[in-house]
Amino acid sequence: MSFSVTEPSKRSKWFAGTMVILYALITMVPLVWIMLTGFKSPSDAISYPPKVLFEPTLEGYVNLFTTRTRQTDDFLAANPPQTWYDEIVREYDMVIAGPSKFGERFLNSVIIGFGSTFLSIVLGTLAAYAFSRFKIPLADDLLFFILSTRMMPPIAVAIPIFLMYRQLGLSDTHLGMILLYTAVNISLAVWLLKGFIDEIPREYEEAALIDGYTRFQAFYKVVLPQAATGIASTAIFCLIFAWNEYAFAVLLTSGTAQTAPPFIPTIIGVGGLDWPAVAAGATIFLLPVMIFTILLRKHLLRGITFGAVRK
């Protein structure tokens, strides 16, 4: 049996593996519980002791996407259910009155989340490139100033922003929310991206300049592909913030531009909070960030360790 200093022994590998799996399981319990709750009936969802085994139903999802009204027995007898979701609500002597606002709110989340991420990345990349490559007077102070916007909790400025937005007519608009989330995210984006761009040797751009390209072409064709890793991981961070943001969304949106986070808890069922519908909303709400992260996972992993080791 040979021992190596750098290669961990089998036993420590087993131990490390077990710990990682254990940790993953613990962190996943709430997620799994939310996902399971989405498929429970309202009574199963609030039963005590909690039910792990239950009869799955799509009631939560139906309630999430629809609005329902109670009808008389005569009406129900005269109109047999047309679809599977009709049948589900019939159990409660109700009929589907129309779609709920969840779809719209979800779409708002997509527009605002991805819109602000896109804007943060575009502005952040350009600013980071400038900070990284050009001699800017007071560059360090400017960078510190940009970072300092992140030093207080954003909600501390909620009231001034609320008043400002009302004056400017930005309350409850997509544009207003995109601008707000971009403003919060931009400092993170500039700092992260500057780090990544600093790591890209200037020679690449200089080679492109020599090869007959303009500064912008060199940036676009040589620096951007090199910074893809950094851009991807920064985009994930920005999206997660904008996607999950709750406080400003509650404060500044109520209708047209309301995002999913403030909407989901307002789904109120008959005689109490409709937990399965809330859980179903939360599950669906998780999906885009999950998909986005999985798509960029390769970059994210490289992004986190990027620059740690000098190549």
Added chain:
Amino acid sequence: MAQIQIKNIRKEFGDFTAVKESSFTIEDGEFFMLLGPSGCGKTTTLRMIAGLELPTSGEIYLDGEEISQLPPSQRDIAFVFQMFALYPHMNVRKNLSYPLVSQGMPRAQVKAKVEEVANILGIQDMLNKPVGGLSGGDRQRVALGRAIVRDPKAFMMDEPLGALDAEFREHMAEELRALHDRMNATTVYVTHDQLEAMQMGDKIVVMNNAVVEQFGTPQEVYDKPATMFVADFIGSPSMNFLPFEGAVSEGATSVTLNGQTLGIPQQRQGASGKLVYGVRPEHIKLSDTGDYRGEVITTEYLGTTQIITLDTPNGELKARVDSAQVATVGEKVGLSFEAPKITLFDEATGAALISELNEKVLAHG
């Protein structure tokens, strides 16, 4: 191909002056070396010619056209970087095509040109490989290929062999020189390696502390150094300096060191005070008749020659003599210096005194 003329060029970075009023001319087709220790301004000079830095003042003429303030894309100059700077997200073919695509060359023509260059450099087999997996030498070839593919007016090379290991470096140096001879392209090459400069260059500019110390052929720079810095920087072991106090008058053919009369080339310039007697190691002979004596401290055997370090009344000096010569450590030996090859320097300014030997070289500055 083109002549490049540098006139009083100067570059400041804030308070720091990287290059002070420097002037020299690179003739058409020359392999021109910019030599100097790190931080002497040679790379800055090169980058100013290429357009990656703009000079604070002064002019650069490429074929008679003033280009010092033009962007690099309008200069038609290629640049080979020390770290190669191949575009890492492209394969070899794309790297080579890139400068041509920027000129809007038709695709078929680009393909033909790239293949032609790949053949010249012997990299035709790796055109479709990503550049990440290439060896140092192959990367260097691709970097060269990217430079030659568009037939620029001149090539700038910033220590292109610096990133290669020693064994391969020599091989690439030969390859580079052969490539240059074949294409006859004006090439400006930055290096801190005096051997590389001597071996490859048609002309050498020696820079130090932002100033051009000397400019000439390798032979001129080696045999007729203009300053003590040049004499010291070029040659291995470098020139011996024997400091002494005394005076030489115009027309003198000897100086007195430590009571001994030593020959010098006939002086065209008189001087007095602290002077330095400069002699190359190979211009020293061990001779029993020599009155100037030194004690052998060490010997280094180098095959056909050996380097003998001696302690003399004016300080330590190294002599390169035939290996057959017997020299025992501790022995006192007589020394004779080849008078016509001697250079005297003024110690305070470091400048060579003009003599029969160097008058023609030093006259043009």
